[in-house]
Amino acid sequence: MTVNGRTEGRRRRVPRQEREQQIIDVAVTVFAKRGYHAASVDEIAELAGISKPMVYLYLDSKEGLFLACLRREADRLVAAFQGAAQAGGGAPELRLHAGLSAFFAFVAEHRDSWVVLHRQASELSEAIASAVADARRAVMAQVAGLVWDGIAESAGGARLDDEDADFVAHALVGAADSLTDWMSGHPGQSPEGVTLRLMNMVWVGMGRVLEGEVWVPAERSDPT
């Protein structure tokens, strides 16, 4: 019943900055749970403990709200990723491992963020779709950078070009995303463990490719 104090928890006369974050917090949850279209501004406002007009005052539109979510969560992910990768230290494979590890940890801990970033289907407006694409590209670039650096140093070879790194990054991120689902079915698995398994599965292959040991399907004609 107190109106001005801090007793109420979160209500009345909160400065804009703070309110905005509250709204985005809730919105990420709801967008993740329902998807962009099925999410309703009504629900978000109610869960945020404010009225709808506030949402529009601060975030302009449903689209604006979603974009704000997207940006914030993308930033968070990139930050987590970079921090870990840099802290990973010397050897390139260690850096890649640290990066992937951070990635899994982030996704495991902030499922909603990841869902908002990556699992929004093609149902979005032009503006949003391109923002999502941007966010994805940013993540890819991080991973690709890691791969590139790492491998370029690791083997003497420089046969790995931009395209290759991008290819590997896509494969890694896709695998990681999918393993996110696998993790929900295996609650015992730590992000650390999953990272390790994935590293084992791909790292050698990446290196081996560079060394020229290319596998080719033997003794069989084109399946077409």
Place this chain on the structure above:
Amino acid sequence: MTVNGRTEGRRRRVPRQEREQQIIDVAVTVFAKRGYHAASVDEIAELAGISKPMVYLYLDSKEGLFLACLRREADRLVAAFQGAAQAGGGAPELRLHAGLSAFFAFVAEHRDSWVVLHRQASELSEAIASAVADARRAVMAQVAGLVWDGIAESAGGARLDDEDADFVAHALVGAADSLTDWMSGHPGQSPEGVTLRLMNMVWVGMGRVLEGEVWVPAERSDPT
């Protein structure tokens, strides 16, 4: 432009079987382009060249329509996959390669089918969500089966258990899905080529894991 004649080709008085397939054809396209919620039955009906009530007469509801799409495309994918894998012949790695190859070919050729199957966000009703989950599980099981068979034979070892196979299957499908996006940015790449690259990246790693050559991040403490 003729209205009552036979000139129009696809119009009036089409038997149910055929119409149903027409509707599903269109629906897959639209669901893929817009996502479940953003897709409107109106648009589907119009593109199918019929009126809305026909859609409801034959498919019962938007949900029923989506489920029909889901089932048909899942069947198609599994069929394509199985056919190729069996045709792949003797060596396990060849079979896996053939399966993956079929997978990429399918996804590349029937993008819409794949999007409907795999890219529907969490915005779905209970019934649909579980149908989607079923479809995904079916695909996973195919891949996991291939991996399992293959590797079990390949190395003498039987250290690969159910969980491992499932892990690998998730990683592979995720990577493949993501590489699907990569392919749209690199139109020159054939599904064949992508398959080969992925195989190279992964196959050796899978084998190596079995042989006990496990990579572990050296000389570094827990990043936490």
Place this chain on the structure above:
Amino acid sequence: MTVNGRTEGRRRRVPRQEREQQIIDVAVTVFAKRGYHAASVDEIAELAGISKPMVYLYLDSKEGLFLACLRREADRLVAAFQGAAQAGGGAPELRLHAGLSAFFAFVAEHRDSWVVLHRQASELSEAIASAVADARRAVMAQVAGLVWDGIAESAGGARLDDEDADFVAHALVGAADSLTDWMSGHPGQSPEGVTLRLMNMVWVGMGRVLEGEVWVPAERSDPT
């Protein structure tokens, strides 16, 4: 599977007359259960074992179908009523009793008919509404006639005029209709018994009015 014979029960190649009655039979049931608007021609056609176009071919429209039901059931009721009243024989009160008795028996046995005749709310089109009103008026006229005849003879008095008879008829039919509901809550009660009770409640009052013994609320002013 026999097509032309009588084996199938009711199907294929039934002459128009018969089909029409089948349809009306079903329609009365459905209209009674659902009400005019909530009843769907689809359901009626299906229950009648034929296709919708037949319904339209024979009865023209939903409205036409309902009118046909209305007419047939009204005729049936009037017939049952008249027959009984005439068979009731000499004394006027016996004739009234016999008429009411027939009425209750009919309503108890053909609930659907009565519901269609009397319980269709005001939700009907002009045409139908007036047909329903006609049917109701016909029933009222029967009862009013009975009352009139009866009482006119019974007492020497002729103080009962048209209006009075109509008043009594309305009261009687209304009471009877309502007692129909009461009967569903008391399954043990026979139509005969209900008739007797109602007669007892009303007959004397009717006579007494004629004899001038008019009751007037004593010693109290108008509540207005």
Place this chain on the structure above:
Amino acid sequence: MTVNGRTEGRRRRVPRQEREQQIIDVAVTVFAKRGYHAASVDEIAELAGISKPMVYLYLDSKEGLFLACLRREADRLVAAFQGAAQAGGGAPELRLHAGLSAFFAFVAEHRDSWVVLHRQASELSEAIASAVADARRAVMAQVAGLVWDGIAESAGGARLDDEDADFVAHALVGAADSLTDWMSGHPGQSPEGVTLRLMNMVWVGMGRVLEGEVWVPAERSDPT
């Protein structure tokens, strides 16, 4: 015709309480005129001078709207009835007379309310049907109570049991309802007058039954 000013009387920015009543007012009219199914929320909204979403915001659904109407009108009727019956004072027949009088007055004055309460056909959903049944039962209970009290006191006899009272109540309410129609054809008749006539018709009969003067159809066998 002014749009934004205060001239319009009933428009923009009305507090919820008031709007709700306005909506229910209109809804009662429309439901009475058209019946539940034929009534359209569109029409109700338009007549209420608001947009459809307001109706749904305040009353949840068409069903909810109808239930609200039902409850309010039932309350009104019961209130009118009780008030009058209590004010009727001492003698039981006076109380019954007063009650019936109030009933007729209410029905004559609030035809729509009564139609909504009593004339909705069987076309309703489970929830509504039972609400209607409840409302009807409440009215019946009122009348039955009056009858019971009254007669129990009036004659020394206690031969009237629950069932009898209920029987009489049904007959009375049914008669009254039907006389409602009769009244529309005889505009000169006041509710007072109708009540008096009905009382004369039934009161004596009720008493006589108690005194044992039971009428039985003489000298005739079962009409069957």
Place this chain on the structure above:
DNA sequence: AATGAATGAGAGTTCATTCAT
């Protein structure tokens, strides 16, 4: 005599968005 295929029109319902306070 009979029907599968097809639709125009309209119902209830919801949502993102704004206005007035």
Place this chain on the structure above:
DNA sequence: AATGAATGAACTCTCATTCAT
């Protein structure tokens, strides 16, 4: 800073009705 009141537009779904065979 904040909100109760209000709506245009769109969506899913149903129904009486007809056409072509």
